[in-house]
Amino acid sequence: MSRREMLGLCHNGFGGVALLGMLGGLRSPVSAQKKVAEIFQSPSLPHYPARAKSVIFLYMDGGVSQVDSFDPKPRLAKENGQDPYKKFKVDATQFNNIGKILKSPWSFSQYGESGIWVSELFPHIAGCVDDIAVVRSMVSDFPEHTNANYFLHTGHGIQGRPSMGAWTTYGLGSENENLPGYIVLDGGLIPPGGLDNFKSGFLPATYEASIFKARQIPLANITPSEASADLQQSKMALARKMDRGLVDRLREAEQIESSIKNYELAYSMQSSVPELSDMSGESATIKKLYGFDSPDPHTKGYAAQCLMARRMVERGVRFIELTCPRVEADRWDQHSGLLDGHTRNAHAVDQPIAALLKDLKSRGLLETTLVVFGMEFGRTPFAQGTDGRDHNPSAFSIWLAGAGIRGGTVYGSTDEYGYRVESNPTTIHDLHATMLHLLGIDHERLTYRFSGRDIRLTDVGGNVITGILS
Numbered sequence: 001m002s003r004r005e006m007l008g009l010c011h012n013g014f015g016g017v018a019l020l021g022m023l024g025g026l027r028s029p030v031s032a033q034k035k036v037a038e039i040f041q042s043p044s045l046p047h048y049p050a051r052a053k054s055v056i057f058l059y060m061d062g063g064v065s066q067v068d069s070f071d072p073k074p075r076l077a078k079e080n081g082q083d084p085y086k087k088f089k090v091d092a093t094q095f096n097n098i099g100k101i102l103k104s105p106w107s108f109s110q111y112g113e114s115g116i117w118v119s120e121l122f123p124h125i126a127g128c129v130d131d132i133a134v135v136r137s138m139v140s141d142f143p144e145h146t147n148a149n150y151f152l153h154t155g156h157g158i159q160g161r162p163s164m165g166a167w168t169t170y171g172l173g174s175e176n177e178n179l180p181g182y183i184v185l186d187g188g189l190i191p192p193g194g195l196d197n198f199k200s201g202f203l204p205a206t207y208e209a210s211i212f213k214a215r216q217i218p219l220a221n222i223t224p225s226e227a228s229a230d231l232q233q234s235k236m237a238l239a240r241k242m243d244r245g246l247v248d249r250l251r252e253a254e255q256i257e258s259s260i261k262n263y264e265l266a267y268s269m270q271s272s273v274p275e276l277s278d279m280s281g282e283s284a285t286i287k288k289l290y291g292f293d294s295p296d297p298h299t300k301g302y303a304a305q306c307l308m309a310r311r312m313v314e315r316g317v318r319f320i321e322l323t324c325p326r327v328e329a330d331r332w333d334q335h336s337g338l339l340d341g342h343t344r345n346a347h348a349v350d351q352p353i354a355a356l357l358k359d360l361k362s363r364g365l366l367e368t369t370l371v372v373f374g375m376e377f378g379r380t381p382f383a384q385g386t387d388g389r390d391h392n393p394s395a396f397s398i399w400l401a402g403a404g405i406r407g408g409t410v411y412g413s414t415d416e417y418g419y420r421v422e423s424n425p426t427t428i429h430d431l432h433a434t435m436l437h438l439l440g441i442d443h444e445r446l447t448y449r450f451s452g453r454d455i456r457l458t459d460v461g462g463n464v465i466t467g468i469l470s
Contacts, residue, residue: 046171046172046439046440046441047440047441047442047445048440048442049440050438050439050440050441051368051370051403051404051438051439051440052368052369052370052402052403052404052438052439052440053175053316053318053368053369053403053439054312054313054316054317054318054319054320054368054369054370055165055168055318055319055320055369055370055371055372055435055439056309056313056320056321056322056356056369056370056371056372057164057165057319057320057321057322057372057374058322058349058353058371058372058373058374059191059321059322059323059324059374059375060324060332060345060349060373060374060375061189061191061323061324061331061332061333061375061376062145062324062330062331062332062333062334062375062376063332063333063375063376063377063378063379063391063392063396064332064342064345064375064378064379064396064397065104065332065334065338065342065378065379065389066136066378066379066392066395066396066397066414066418067104067379067381067417067418068104068105068106068119068121068338068342068379069118069119069121069122069397070116070117070118070119070134070136070397070399071117071136071395071397071414071418072104072108072117072119073104073381073414073416073417073418075416075417076101076102076103076104076381076417076418077103077104079101080100080101080102080103081100081101082100082101083100083101084098084100084101084381084382084417085098087101087417088415088417088419090382091394093143093380093384093390093391093392094143094144094390094391095335095384095390097384097385097390098382098384099382099383099384099385099386100382100383100386101381101382101383101417102338102381102382102383102387102389104119105338105339106119106120106121107119107120108120109126111126111127111129112126112127112128112129112130112408113130113408114129114130114407114408114409116129116132116134116408116410121342121343121346121350122346122350123350124350124351124353124354124355125350125353125354125357127354128354128357128358128401129407129408130407130408131357131361131366131401131402131405131407131408132357132399132400132401132405132407132408132409133399133400133401133405133406133407133408133409133410133411133468134397134398134399134409134410134411135397135398135399135400135411135412135426135431135465135468136395136397136410136411136412136413136414137395137411137412137413137414137421137422137423137424137425137426138378138395138396138397138398138412138421138426138427138428138431139393139394139395139396139421139425139426139427140152140376140377140393140396140427140428141157141393141427141428142157142376142377142393143377143391143392143393144391145191145192145193145333145376145391146192146193147193148376148377148391148393149191149192149193149197149376150193150196150197151376151428152197152374152375152376152428153193153197153198154197154201154457155428155429155432155456155457155458155459156459159193159196160196160201160202161201161202161455162199162200162201162202162203162207162448162457163182163197163198163199163200163201163209164319164432164435164457165182165184165198165207165209165318165319165321166182166198166199166200166201166203166207166208166209167203167207167436167446167456167457168181168182168318168319168435168436168439168441169181169182169207169318169319170200170203170204170207170446170448171436171439171441171446172318172439172440172441173318174316174317174318175316175317175318176272176315176316176317178272179272179273179276179312179315179316179317180209180210180317181207181317181318181319182198182207182208182209182210182317182318182319183209183210183211183212183312183317183319183320183321184198184209184210184211184212184320184321184322184323185212185213185214185305185308185309185320185321185322185323186211186212186213186214186323187214187301187302187305187322187323187324187325187326188301188323188324188325188326189323189324189325189326189331190323191323191331195209195211198211198321202448202450202451202455203448209321212273212308214301214304214305214308217277218273218276218277218308272315276308276311276312276315277308279304279307279308279311282307286307286359287303287307289355289358289359290303290304290306290307290351290352290355290356290359291303291351291352291355292304294351296347296348298325298326298327298344298347298348299347299348299349299351299352301325301348302322302325302348302349302352303351303352303355305322305325305352306322306352306353306355306356307352307355307356307359309322309356310356310359310360310363310365313360313365313369314363314365324345324348324349325348325349327341327344327345327348328344329341329344329345331345332345332375334379334388334389335384335385335388335389335390336384336385336386336387336388337387337388338387338388338389339387353373356371357371357401357402360402366401366402366403367402367403368402368403369402369403370400370401370402370403370404370405370435370438370439371400371401371402372398372399372400372431372435373398373399373400373401374398374431375396375398377391377392377393377396378391378392378393378395378396378397378418379391379392379396380392380419381417381418381419392419394419394420394421395414395415395418395419395420395421398431400434400468403438404438404469404470405438405468405469405470406468406469406470407470409467409468411424411426411465411467411468412424412425412426424467426465427461427462429458429459429461429462429463430461430462430463430464430465431465432457432458432462433458433462433463433464433465434464434465434468434469436457436458437464438469443456443457443458443462443464444456444458444462
């Protein structure tokens with residue numbers, strides 16, 4: 001090693017040792033950039049006391065129609081079939097096939113003590129509204145799926161940035177050294193934009209999502225192929241020795257350190273993942289609650305995802321995202337066949353999601369788990385063609401439940417058509433800031449030095465949505 005390389009590797013080390021001694025060995029909160037030695041995802045101290053320990057993100061790929069789910073608009077029924085150009089300014093849409101004003105095919109009713117309006121698409125979730133905060137005033141910067149998905153997942157409309165799950169585990173680490181801190185449960189549909197929605201971007205690769213299937217064997221190669229445990233250990237030892245030798249010769253070693261950590265985690269997962277996915281110990285009552293006995297195979301599939309998510313929370317997984325099942329219709333992206341497509345998608349997810357909320361609550365886990373039901377944008381109040389709805393980034397609805405959320409709350413509002421936000425416009429950056437806040441992280445302080453500046457999930461925006469917090 002040359003003198004220049006030695007100084008490059010050690011220039012902060014001596015000062016760090018001195019500072020650690022001065023602080024009496026106390027661990028610092030999340031810093032501006034984690035160094036090689038911090039790649040191992042050990043739990044970190046949050047900036048302030050956290051309400052949530054874990055996040056379950058229920059991703060409704062394609063965009064649930066707000067005026068057919070959680071934002072009722074009686075005026076659509078009164079003016080059904082009329083020309084939208086004579087009623088309000090119509091923006092260009094993805095396909096620009098502007099039809100007539102289209103009323104919702106589903107009726108709405110009030111539920112719970114809070115009296116929140118929910119459509120008949122979601123009868124089971126409707127029974128949980130007193131634990132839910134509905135945000136009706138979401139807006140997005142992008143009207144097309146791929147860029148909107150990147151924006152939703154990474155806070156940036158172009159691929160290459162770390163996902164929200166990667167930022168979360170970068171900031172807090174994992175509470176289970178035998179499971180990844182960030183897991184995506186693949187229901188059958190990878191969203192537009194692909195796996196880049198779940199990548200670690202410029203963060204070390206160890207923060208990237210692990211993709212699991214909600215089935216008995218959720219991960220490929222989880223069973224050792226070696227004839228004996230001793231042979232496997234010998235291979236691991238050789239790989240570790242070679243990697244460590246390479247680390248000693250390189251100045252920038254984050255990628256090598258991440259690979260070493262991933263090898264070690266993969267080895268641990270060979271015992272932890274089979275135990276995680278073995279649901280034989282779950283009671284018949286619980287399985288029925290989630291919908292394992294449903295005649296709809298898509299409900300059964302999503303039920304397995306939701307139950308797996310609860311088991312992951314119990315084992316300390318930090319961030320869990322569920323993707324949509326592949327129903328006979330398209331995902332929630334109904335440019336035509338709105339009635340059939342939204343009905344099929346809702347039937348697949350409604351009962352399992354409600355069961356997840358009830359199950360978490362009964363076990364005392366909802367107090368420390370943040371559940372988010374979200375999508376990249378909403379739909380238009382007028383038809384695309386005759387029986388579909390086009391993309392609408394100007395207004396859509398999401399909901400949150402659990403840790404730190406004031407249940408039975410409706411936040412923000414849209415105009416009489418559900419087309420544009422009228423009060424409390426809420427951005428994707430605001431959503432991310434709120435999620436991090438509930439995890440005990442100040443979104444402005446969670447940064448990583450890259451390309452000459454400190455970058456964060458919320459870019460240069462984001463405000464905590466205080467109106468939905470308990």
